Amino acid sequence: MNFSILIHETADVVARRADPAQRQNLYAPIGAYLQALRNAGVFVGGAGLEAPATASVLSANGAGWKVQDGPFADTKEQLAGLIIIDAPDRARAMEWAQRFPVLPGRKIELRANLVPPQE
Numbered sequence: 001m002n003f004s005i006l007i008h009e010t011a012d013v014v015a016r017r018a019d020p021a022q023r024q025n026l027y028a029p030i031g032a033y034l035q036a037l038r039n040a041g042v043f044v045g046g047a048g049l050e051a052p053a054t055a056s057v058l059s060a061n062g063a064g065w066k067v068q069d070g071p072f073a074d075t076k077e078q079l080a081g082l083i084i085i086d087a088p089d090r091a092r093a094m095e096w097a098q099r100f101p102v103l104p105g106r107k108i109e110l111r112a113n114l115v116p117p118q119e
Helices: 011-016 020-040 090-097
Strands: 002-010 043-048 056-060 065-069 077-086 106-112
Touching: 002 011, 002 043, 002 090, 011 020, 011 077, 020 043, 020 077, 090 106
Parallel strands: none
Antiparallel strands: 002 077, 002 106, 043 077, 056 065
16 A cells, blocks of 8 residues: 655744755754665655745646646645655555655655546
8 A cells, every 4th residue: 555755844944955965964863764664665756845935836727727836825834755665554664654764844744645537
């Protein structure tokens, strides 16, 4: 069963990623975490995301899509990245989510991925 670990960070933490020295401090622990996921055979995929100002939001308007480009209103936390893991159940996925490196201004959200219906 696949689970997504969604990484939310404050605007301050997201902004620190632009500084190469800060980026190294932020990403070194995550690199070790990702290696542990790979070693355990549960890593499926994932990526860090660019800052929200680079995003485009597509909203359904009944006849198609309305596109709005960033920047958007400031929020307390911003989606900064995601990791997809394969775990036998929610309890094991939660164990992996709780191993993600702790940093003030960071929250982790765990969600089971829906399985698309077979055709």
